[in-house]
Amino acid sequence: MRYAKTHKEETRQKLLDSSRAIAKKGGFKATGVDALMASIGLTGGAFYSHFPSKQALFEALVQQEMDNSSAMLAGDKDSPDNHVAKCLRDYLSSFHAANPELGCVLPTLGAEIAQAGPEVRSTVEAALKRTQKSWSQRTGDPDAGWALIAQCVGALVLARAVESERTRKEILAASRRFLDKALPASHASAPPTR
Amino acid sequence: MRYAKTHKEETRQKLLDSSRAIAKKGGFKATGVDALMASIGLTGGAFYSHFPSKQALFEALVQQEMDNSSAMLAGDKDSPDNHVAKCLRDYLSSFHAANPELGCVLPTLGAEIAQAGPEVRSTVEAALKRTQKSWSQRTGDPDAGWALIAQCVGALVLARAVESERTRKEILAASRRFLDKALPASHASAPPTR
DNA sequence: GTCTATATCTAGATAGAC
DNA sequence: GTCTATCTAGATATAGAC
Numbered sequence: 001m002r003y004a005k006t007h008k009e010e011t012r013q014k015l016l017d018s019s020r021a022i023a024k025k026g027g028f029k030a031t032g033v034d035a036l037m038a039s040i041g042l043t044g045g046a047f048y049s050h051f052p053s054k055q056a057l058f059e060a061l062v063q064q065e066m067d068n069s070s071a072m073l074a075g076d077k078d079s080p081d082n083h084v085a086k087c088l089r090d091y092l093s094s095f096h097a098a099n100p101e102l103g104c105v106l107p108t109l110g111a112e113i114a115q116a117g118p119e120v121r122s123t124v125e126a127a128l129k130r131t132q133k134s135w136s137q138r139t140g141d142p143d144a145g146w147a148l149i150a151q152c153v154g155a156l157v158l159a160r161a162v163e164s165e166r167t168r169k170e171i172l173a174a175s176r177r178f179l180d181k182a183l184p185a186s187h188a189s190a191p192p193t194r
Numbered sequence: 195m196r197y198a199k200t201h202k203e204e205t206r207q208k209l210l211d212s213s214r215a216i217a218k219k220g221g222f223k224a225t226g227v228d229a230l231m232a233s234i235g236l237t238g239g240a241f242y243s244h245f246p247s248k249q250a251l252f253e254a255l256v257q258q259e260m261d262n263s264s265a266m267l268a269g270d271k272d273s274p275d276n277h278v279a280k281c282l283r284d285y286l287s288s289f290h291a292a293n294p295e296l297g298c299v300l301p302t303l304g305a306e307i308a309q310a311g312p313e314v315r316s317t318v319e320a321a322l323k324r325t326q327k328s329w330s331q332r333t334g335d336p337d338a339g340w341a342l343i344a345q346c347v348g349a350l351v352l353a354r355a356v357e358s359e360r361t362r363k364e365i366l367a368a369s370r371r372f373l374d375k376a377l378p379a380s381h382a383s384a385p386p387t388r
Numbered sequence: 389g390t391c392t393a394t395a396t397c398t399a400g401a402t403a404g405a406c
Numbered sequence: 407g408t409c410t411a412t413c414t415a416g417a418t419a420t421a422g423a424c
Binding site for chain 1: 220221223224294301303306308309312319322337340345346347352355361365369376
């Protein structure tokens with residue numbers, strides 16, 4: 001055979017990885033199939049050997065992305081007590097705001113997901129619930145799960161929508177401090193001052 | 195003259211009103227000029243008598259939208275003590291989640307704003323700061339301004355991204371309760387139980 | 389599996405008649 | 407100011423050669 005058995009799977013994964021970053025930076029609908037394929041050194045025609053449609057790529061992409069995110073944010077039984085605090089600090093960082101291609105999908109593709117079909121939205125819902133349950137349990141506040149995720153997503157949307165770097169930092173810092181006050185000390189997003 | 199002096203201004207405003215709703219529902223880039231004009235009973239060619247480009251419409255649209263929102267959310271000197279609480283209740287409602295065309299631009303167009311030019315983002319920043327300052331002052335917590343806006347925007351993005359109606363309501367309710375606990379009683383989003 | 393070429397469609401924008 | 411017609415560019419998707 002002209003191509004190794006693993007070739008197709010590798011190409012597919014490269015395409016997913018590359019598309020993920022591009023979509024998070026510039027939007028999914030906004031980027032063409034040609035550009036996505038070019039980013040991995042191929043031409044547009046080859047796309048349809050891997051996905052039946054551009055929409056199918058979107059679904060696979062969101063699924064992978066949400067799986068990764070929720071695994072990272074939910075943590076596991078070995079995660080330290082301040083796991084949530086660490087997540088909040090990383091999420092609500094200037095680095096995250098400045099690098100959408102490396103971060104969470106929701107601030108960038110949230111609106112596109114909202115307009116997508118039921119399968120995509122069910123996938124997203126399941127992944128979100130995983131993080132929500134973990135965070136509610138870890139903080140001891142059943143409402144904190146959803147509220148913290150909402151705070152994170154919203155703060156990133158705002159931070160990226162404003163023009164000045166100063167305001168961007170203020171939004172993120174205010175959100176971090178607000179959560180510090182609202183959560184029991186052991187889960188605060190910054191180390192306690194003594 | 196074939197058209198009254200006020201005709202152009204009226205048409206422009208009708209176009210803005212209609213485009214606003216359409217863009218908030220389906221995204222701005224996703225809707226074509228022909229469709230926007232058809233929604234007010236005109237054809238695509240007439241668009242360019244009102245705006246030099248589609249991008250110019252986006253800027254005008256976001257500006258008007260943010261002005262309206264911030265005026266409503268910031269309130270004025272006659273607003274009651276529970277003004278912030280009322281805003282939170284309305285914003286974090288199922289009605290708002292179900293009707294993007296009637297609601298805030300940020301959950302739907304936030305990502306498109308983030309990709310827009312400096313003028314748009316400066317406009318958005320100024321309007322956001324107005325609400326932020328008002329809310330910080332009214333709640334007595336300097337961090338609450340940004341944090342509450344972030345919580346609102348994020349909760350709406352999440353609520354619209356999930357599939358089930360049940361989860362959608364849970365997200366909104368959890369956010370409302372979380373803010374109840376985090377804010378001084380007089381600003382809580384629900385009337386105090388006694 | 390990937391390429392080039394192409395069919396088809398839609399978009400933003402312009403030109404000229406009314 | 408609005409219309410129809412059109413230019414140009416870019417998109418998704420397909421066909422057939424390698």
